[in-house]
Amino acid sequence: MNPKRLLALxxxxxxxxxxxxxxxxxxxxxxxxxxxxxxxxWKAIYASSGTDVVNGMTFTDTMIYLILATALFNFLEMxxxxxxxxxxxxxxxxxxxxxxxxxxxxTFWSYTGNHVVQFVLTFIPTFIVVMIVTKGAINMGINLxxxxxxxxxxxxxxxxxxxxxxPICLFTESTWGINIVKETIVLLLxxxxxxxxxxxxxxxxxxxxxxxxxxxxxxxxMLLGKSGSDTWQGLVSLFGLxxxxxxxxxxxxxxxxxxxxxxxxxxxx
Amino acid sequence: xxxxxxxxxxxxxxxCKDFKVLNRHEGLKxxxxxxxxxxxxxxxxxxxxxxxxxxxEIIGYLGPNGAGKSTTIKMMTGVLEPTSxxxxxxxKVPYKNRTENCENIGVVFGQRSQLWWSLPLIESFKLLRxxxxxxxxxxxxxxxxxxxxxxxxxxxxxxVRQMSLGQRTLSDILAAFLHNPPVVFxxxxxxxxxVSMKSKIRELILGLNxxxxxxxxxxxxxMGDVDALCRRIVIIDKGMKxxxxxxxxxxxxxxxxxxxxxxxxxxxxxxxxxxxKTTDVMDVIMAKxxxxxxxxxxxxxxxxxxVIKKIYEGSAK
Numbered sequence: 001m002n003p004k005r006l007l008a009l010x011x012x013x014x015x016x017x018x019x020x021x022x023x024x025x026x027x028x029x030x031x032x033x034x035x036x037x038x039x040x041x042w043k044a045i046y047a048s049s050g051t052d053v054v055n056g057m058t059f060t061d062t063m064i065y066l067i068l069a070t071a072l073f074n075f076l077e078m079x080x081x082x083x084x085x086x087x088x089x090x091x092x093x094x095x096x097x098x099x100x101x102x103x104x105x106x107t108f109w110s111y112t113g114n115h116v117v118q119f120v121l122t123f124i125p126t127f128i129v130v131m132i133v134t135k136g137a138i139n140m141g142i143n144l145x146x147x148x149x150x151x152x153x154x155x156x157x158x159x160x161x162x163x164x165x166x167p168i169c170l171f172t173e174s175t176w177g178i179n180i181v182k183e184t185i186v187l188l189l190x191x192x193x194x195x196x197x198x199x200x201x202x203x204x205x206x207x208x209x210x211x212x213x214x215x216x217x218x219x220x221x222m223l224l225g226k227s228g229s230d231t232w233q234g235l236v237s238l239f240g241l242x243x244x245x246x247x248x249x250x251x252x253x254x255x256x257x258x259x260x261x262x263x264x265x266x267x268x269x
Numbered sequence: 270x271x272x273x274x275x276x277x278x279x280x281x282x283x284x285c286k287d288f289k290v291l292n293r294h295e296g297l298k299x300x301x302x303x304x305x306x307x308x309x310x311x312x313x314x315x316x317x318x319x320x321x322x323x324x325x326e327i328i329g330y331l332g333p334n335g336a337g338k339s340t341t342i343k344m345m346t347g348v349l350e351p352t353s354x355x356x357x358x359x360x361k362v363p364y365k366n367r368t369e370n371c372e373n374i375g376v377v378f379g380q381r382s383q384l385w386w387s388l389p390l391i392e393s394f395k396l397l398r399x400x401x402x403x404x405x406x407x408x409x410x411x412x413x414x415x416x417x418x419x420x421x422x423x424x425x426x427x428x429v430r431q432m433s434l435g436q437r438t439l440s441d442i443l444a445a446f447l448h449n450p451p452v453v454f455x456x457x458x459x460x461x462x463x464v465s466m467k468s469k470i471r472e473l474i475l476g477l478n479x480x481x482x483x484x485x486x487x488x489x490x491x492m493g494d495v496d497a498l499c500r501r502i503v504i505i506d507k508g509m510k511x512x513x514x515x516x517x518x519x520x521x522x523x524x525x526x527x528x529x530x531x532x533x534x535x536x537x538x539x540x541x542x543x544x545x546k547t548t549d550v551m552d553v554i555m556a557k558x559x560x561x562x563x564x565x566x567x568x569x570x571x572x573x574x575x576v577i578k579k580i581y582e583g584s585a586k
Contacts, residue, residue: 008399
């Protein structure tokens with residue numbers, strides 16, 4: 001482990017991400033349209049329910065949650081599946097395998113720069129806007145620290161989910177469908193499109209223990225002080241869940257990748 | 270492996286590589302059948318190749334398209350595992366510890382770039398310096414050496430995506446040598462380049478080989494590359510090694526061969542291989558001219574394909 005290598009990769013990633021500044025503005029604009037849609041959708045849901053509080057969340061709570069979830073999604077979004085399928089089809093994978101670092105580590109650190117840029121240019125502005133509009137509804141204290149730790153863990157978990165899906169394209173030689181399925185599952189079960197509080201009781205029981213929740217729901221709960229993250233016990237159980245999935249997915253991802261890379265090295269991809 | 274002198278950069282012994290390929294059927298019905306087919310055939314890309322490359326050598330690895338050149342290179346770099354046989358690069362088995370092997374080799378695939386597409390070349394260099402953990406002093410020395418060999422100023426601050434193919438290839442070669450690896454693999458580095466760029470790149474490779482005593486394994490279709498760079502060549506065809514000797518040896522046989530192409534009155538090209546030692550090219554043209562009008566004349570060096578044909582015919586071994 002040499003931090004200089006990792007920093008150098010991150011630095012290059014930041015510089016590359018900044019080359020596509022127009023893309024960042026387009027992302028912000030697309031988010032705005034999406035959030036307008038979400039706003040009216042949930043407004044209608046609350047209006048038809050007849051009460052101010054649905055499943056323990058007020059309309060404002062829901063909106064804050066969903067806006068931040070969208071911003072978090074932009075920040076955490078990775079294109080490992082796309083990039084890997086492209087580099088397998090073009091044969092560029094050979095060059096990536098010839099870097100003096102383990103492939104999984106190399107790939108992860110080539111994305112970190114982009115995450116840094118997205119965090120600063122999409123998440124932080126969104127957060128500030130939410131703070132201004134709600135006149136400081138989000139508590140600014142130790143919860144910010146928990147949120148940052150949880151987000152870093154979420155980043156690694158998300159990468160591991162991607163790395164479990166991406167090598168499938170080595171076997172299928174097509175990625176589009178697989179990627180859509182993965183994206184839908186992650187967005188739905190992680191609480192990024194519907195807060196987990198709105199899930200039916202039984203479904204929530206299951207979803208609560210799945211790794212997808214660790215990507216969006218846990219960091220957001222930490223930030224908003226939900227799901228018992230304002231107590232020590234709650235914090236321990238939430239971080240515990242993240243850590244368990246982190247270890248499980250890293251081990252599984254490693255095994256799967258080692259088996260997948262054999263296909264490249266034995267049969268030439 | 271025994272019987273080594275310690276002066277070998279690359280050793281290959283009885284290396285074979287088979288690929289399993291699905292037998293595809295024709296038509297829509299065939300495609301549906303393929304979905305469930307377990308009908309594989311084995312394709313041998315490399316058959317029983319044995320060769321040794323000594324330290325500091327520039328070796329030309331030639332053969333027609335599909336001969337197994339790139340497969341061999343990929344095995345030497347550790348990306349592919351041989352089906353059988355032994356390979357040692359810098360005394361180590363490349364595919365067993367790929368990451369470690371990568372620190373001691375440099376690779377250029379002429380068709381692809383390992384550089385960071387949207388960043389200026391200097392940033393790719395800095396990144397590679399950190400990735401390979403090259404000490405700053407060595408890095409600066411290398412850049413100075415590059416400056417003395419080629420004019421790198423025009424490309425150094427240019428984003429890679431804006432470069433011409435020639436500049437990009439040049440940059441890729443520089444990037445492959447940056448961590449001063451003992452062995453560098455160049456897979457068709459001059460493909461698609463113009464004459465002046467080709468000669469620039471040849472000079473650069475020669476200069477780096479001389480300064481750093483780097484072993485270079487070069488695949489190419491261009492006999493000009495071979496002439497300018499290689500003292501020894503290995504030719505493979507259909508996965509088998511068919512020639513392994515000095516270039517001079519080969520030149521004795523083929524140095525005087527020229528391919529003469531004539532465009533005749535009916536716009537067809539007639540092609541013939543002429544040995545200048547025994548036949549005068551001008552005589553042939555004149556004789557032809559009596560039969561038909563000649564619209565255009567081309568005299569080319571003998572191509573790799575024709576060298577291989579000649580070797581098969583048994584004029585050199």
